[in-house]
Amino acid sequence: MATNETSLPVDHGRRNFLNWFLGTSAGAFLVAVLYPVSRYLVPPEVEESTAHTVTLSVKTQELKANSGQIFRFGSQPAILIESPAGVVRAFSATCTHLGCIVQYRSDISQIWCACHNGHFDLNGKNIEGPPPKPLEEYVVNLRGDQIVVSKKG
Amino acid sequence: MELQTAKHGRLWIWLDERIGLGGLAKLAKKKEVPLHRHTFWYYFGGMTLFLFMIQVTTGILLLLYYRPSAGEAFESIQFLMTEVQFGWLIRSIHAWSANLMIFAMFIHLFSALLLHAYRRPREMTWLSGGGLLALCLGFGFTGYLLPWNELAFFATRVGTEIPGVLPVIGPFLRRLLRGGNDVTGATLTRFYGIHVAILPASVTLVLGLHLFLVQKHGMSRPLSVETNSEEKKAMPFFPNFFLRDLVGWLCALGLLAALAAYYPAELGKKADPFQPAPIGIKPEWYFMAMFQTLKLLPSHILGIEGELLGVLGFGIVGVVLIAVPFLDRSSGLGKTATRLAAAFGFTLIVYSVILTYLGYTMNPTK
Numbered sequence: 001m002a003t004n005e006t007s008l009p010v011d012h013g014r015r016n017f018l019n020w021f022l023g024t025s026a027g028a029f030l031v032a033v034l035y036p037v038s039r040y041l042v043p044p045e046v047e048e049s050t051a052h053t054v055t056l057s058v059k060t061q062e063l064k065a066n067s068g069q070i071f072r073f074g075s076q077p078a079i080l081i082e083s084p085a086g087v088v089r090a091f092s093a094t095c096t097h098l099g100c101i102v103q104y105r106s107d108i109s110q111i112w113c114a115c116h117n118g119h120f121d122l123n124g125k126n127i128e129g130p131p132p133k134p135l136e137e138y139v140v141n142l143r144g145d146q147i148v149v150s151k152k153g
Numbered sequence: 154m155e156l157q158t159a160k161h162g163r164l165w166i167w168l169d170e171r172i173g174l175g176g177l178a179k180l181a182k183k184k185e186v187p188l189h190r191h192t193f194w195y196y197f198g199g200m201t202l203f204l205f206m207i208q209v210t211t212g213i214l215l216l217l218y219y220r221p222s223a224g225e226a227f228e229s230i231q232f233l234m235t236e237v238q239f240g241w242l243i244r245s246i247h248a249w250s251a252n253l254m255i256f257a258m259f260i261h262l263f264s265a266l267l268l269h270a271y272r273r274p275r276e277m278t279w280l281s282g283g284g285l286l287a288l289c290l291g292f293g294f295t296g297y298l299l300p301w302n303e304l305a306f307f308a309t310r311v312g313t314e315i316p317g318v319l320p321v322i323g324p325f326l327r328r329l330l331r332g333g334n335d336v337t338g339a340t341l342t343r344f345y346g347i348h349v350a351i352l353p354a355s356v357t358l359v360l361g362l363h364l365f366l367v368q369k370h371g372m373s374r375p376l377s378v379e380t381n382s383e384e385k386k387a388m389p390f391f392p393n394f395f396l397r398d399l400v401g402w403l404c405a406l407g408l409l410a411a412l413a414a415y416y417p418a419e420l421g422k423k424a425d426p427f428q429p430a431p432i433g434i435k436p437e438w439y440f441m442a443m444f445q446t447l448k449l450l451p452s453h454i455l456g457i458e459g460e461l462l463g464v465l466g467f468g469i470v471g472v473v474l475i476a477v478p479f480l481d482r483s484s485g486l487g488k489t490a491t492r493l494a495a496a497f498g499f500t501l502i503v504y505s506v507i508l509t510y511l512g513y514t515m516n517p518t519k
Contacts, residue, residue, distance in 0.1 A: 042325075043332045043339065070427050075335070077427050093429070097460060098447065099314040100307055103429030105518075114430040114517065115311055116448040130450055132458040 053150040056080065060145045063088065068104025068111070073149065077101050078138060080147070083122045084109055088142065090149045091124040091135040102135070111135065184390035185371070189378040194264035195394075196401050197257050198367070203402045204254035205356075207409070208292075211247040212349070219299070221345035223338030226301035227423040234420060245413035251293060253405065255439050258289060266498040269491055270373035271478040278370065281363040283475045288356050293437055295348040301341060306424035308436045309344070310336045311444075318461050335426070376491065433517045442508035443467055445515075473497065 051074035058069065058080070068081035070093055077093040081104050091111065093101045100115035110127075111120040119128035124135035141148040161169075169175050186195060218237060220229040233240035262282065265271060271279035298309045313336065317327035332339035374385070388394050422431075436444050446466075450459035473480070477497070481490045 042329060046333060070429060072427055097452075098311045098318075100310060100430040100434075101426075101428065112518075114432045114434050115307060116444075117517070117519075126452060130447065130452050130459050132452045132460070 053148060056147040056149065058147060060142055060147060066106045066109060070101065073138070078149065079104065079111065080140070080149070081111065081122065088140050088147070089122065090138040090140050092138070095131055096126065096133040096135060097131040181391045182389070184368070185387040186390055186394040187372055187374045187378070188386040188388050189374065191268055191375050191378070194268065195372055196398060197261040197264060199398045200401055200405060201254055201257040201261055203405065204250050204257060207250045208247065208254060209353070211243050211250065214243045215247060216349065221299070221342055223301060223341055226299060226341060230300050230420055241417050242413055245417040246409055248418035249409055249412045251296065252438070253409065255289060255293060258286060262286060263498055263502060266477065267495055268373070268375040269481070269494065273482065275366070275370055275373055276478040278363060278366040279478050280475065281359050281366065284359045285356065285363060288352055288359065290439070292348060292352050293439065295344040295352070297437060298341060298344045299348065300420060301424050302421040303424055303428070303431055304421055304434060306336060306426070307430045307434050309340065312436070313340070315464055318458070318464055337426070435512065438509060441512040442505040445508040445512035470501070
């Protein structure tokens with residue numbers, strides 16, 4: 001054992017350097033592989049439709065009191081409702097709880113989410129069940145027989 | 154040599170020289186299964202493996218007709234179900250076998266938990282089993298979207314929104330899962346890739362580790378049996394236990410065939426991102442307890458959004474479940490810790506059964 005040590009002197013400085021060099025190279029190699037892969041997995045930002053105003057295909061005379069329907073607001077679903085008193089309103093149709101699409105229930109005159117039984121009143125306010133926030137409200141303008149919905153502000 | 158030829162035949166000897174069949178035969182002969190009053194529960198690991206093999210086989214067959222895009226997925230399955238000979242059978246077996254596999258897996262998990270099979274030196278076996286459960290739930294979740302029908306669409310919207318409620322990283326995770334801001338064709342393509350490539354590759358690795366560890370440590374004897382002074386009885390795995398396994402697998406196959414024939418998998422309506430969620434929407438049964446919990450939680454609890462608390466709660470239960478071997482050992486409570494682990498298991502079973510029952514029986518409109 002002692003003869004081995006004397007015949008093969010170990011240069012610790014050089015060995016440490018080589019170990020460090022090998023370790024860093026392996027680390028750099030891993031980063032060079034993992035970085036592009038991790039960036040690849042994140043989907044690119046796609047330009048979303050920035051519609052602020054939408055003219056609906058449905059006409060005012062086709063609306064019925066105490067009813068609702070889904071329409072496209074840009075790339076997002078929205079809901080148009082006419083209250084039993086005849087007031088027309090529009091909201092985002094994406095439930096504030098876990099993102100399902102809501103519907104109008106004429107039996108209780110409320111906006112309702114079937115996924116987790118969330119209830120919203122005719123002003124879009126969350127009144128029962130798990131939704132934590134009200135639905136985003138849009139502005140509805142009736143121009144002749146046309147219905148124009150736009151974002152607030 | 155002549156004696157060997159008489160015993161095994163030439164082919165066996167030829168193969169033995171090249172791949173070492175003798176060593177494998179020796180290994181197989183060594184494998185034993187402990188015999189005691191809880192031996193029955195040992196069958197469920199093999200049962201899960203059998204059903205997984207059915208999943209791989211039927212999954213490969215489904216790949217031949219399935220088209221992973223929002224425009225074609227639903228139609229390709231409609232074609233498979235109505236035009237392709239036995240297409241309905243292959244898809245129904247795939248759907249039912251997935252359910253039975255998860256069920257067998259839960260039995261396997263809870264039997265290992267309640268019989269404390271996770272204790273030293275089997276902590277890694279428990280962890281790899283937990284990894285397999287997570288991967289299989291991932292299979293269930295991603296596979297559910299592939300038919301691109303109404304139920305699948307909303308289940309995925311909700312399911313991918315759940316990590317989205319986490320603070321800071323939530324929105325990023327949601328985008329990563331969906332392949333964009335919303336559930337679209339990009340999500341379908343992503344889920345398809347995960348379902349047919351990423352998850353199978355991962356399961357192969359983790360399952361390999363799990364099976365290796367089971368061979369290395371042998372099957373665990375429950376504490377009550379181990380401490381018993383009576384003689385440790387065992388049964389050879391080959392052929393005694395394996396033949397019993399086969400009988401179980403044959404029964405499972407019979408049940409699968411009956412379920413697929415009498416209750417073929419449904420397809421429903423094609424997903425429409427501009428239609429409200431249908432009344433009575435439900436996830437797969439194994440997500441029902443979580444779904445129902447989120448439904449019953451109020452909007453705010455002590456000023457914190459209910460769903461966030463729910464999601465954090467699921468996370469904590471998952472972490473505790475995975476960490477059971479370490480909590481049980483490091484707590485220093487001895488038998489009390491073991492009893493606590495059992496109590497945790499029972500509570501989880503009772504809670505899941507009650508919430509799942511409520512999920513299926515409560516009026517969805519009230």
